[in-house]
Amino acid sequence: MKNKLKVLRAENSYTQEDLADIIGVSRQTINAIEKEKFDPSLPTAFRISRLFKLPIEAIFSFEEN
Amino acid sequence: MKAERKKNLYNLAIWTWSWVATLALASFGPKYIWDDHSVLTTLAVSVNFVHGILMIIANRRMFNNFDELERKIHLESLALTLGLAVVVGLTYSLLDATNLIAYNAEISNLVIFIGLTYLVLVTVNTKRYA
Known part of the structure; x- marks a missing residue:
């Protein structure tokens, strides 16, 4: 799954640690999502979308392999 | 948290x-x-x-x-550790029962194997997602 998390985080001047604390996950999880090595759960995706005030599909895009 | x-x-x-x-x-x-x-x-x-x-x-x-990624890492590691413990443990026991090894199969050896396997797998899986 592709995502714009790194761009959005930079635009809002958050560090990975800041974002992890706000969302309630570890910094490693934010890093893995940004590197597209790990797909977040639905609650985490909703929390991210709520934080950046964007719909989920504006942050994450699903591509069938 | x-x-x-x-x-x-x-x-x-x-x-x-x-x-x-x-x-x-x-x-x-x-x-x-x-x-x-x-x-x-x-x-x-x-x-x-x-x-x-x-x-x-x-x-x-x-x-x-744990958060979702940590849980995934530990679950993958636990699944592999459990499978390896059953297979390696029974093979080890069979080696003892058939006298292919000269000493008794000790449970402590299996416990050490399980501990080390889990440790290595958690480290490897953590690096995979880093």
Whole structure:
């Protein structure tokens, strides 16, 4: 799954640690999502979308392999 | 979340050490401390068992406090460790039963194998997602 998390985080001047604390996950999880090595759960995706005030599909895009 | 994690980790460390200490006491106490007194031995084994249960509860509490990625890493590692423990354990036992090894298959060797396998797999899986 592709995502714009790194761009959005930079635009809002958050560090990975800041974002992890706000969302309630570890910094490693934010890093893995940004590197597209790990797909977040639905609650985490909703929390991210709520934080950046964007719909989920504006942050994450699903591509069938 | 971080404070909760530290507390859970601290609790797990305490119960693990107390379990190891009570296991040592139950193993060596009958021979070196209380001269095979059966009541004291039963008490020591019981205390060790209860500490083992408390260690498992502390581990479960820490596991439930993991976030989604950590849970995935540990579940993948546990699944592989469990599979390897069954296969390697039974092969090891078979080697002993068929006298292909010159010594008795000790459960402690399997416990060491399980511990080391889990440690290596958690490290490898953590690096995979880094």
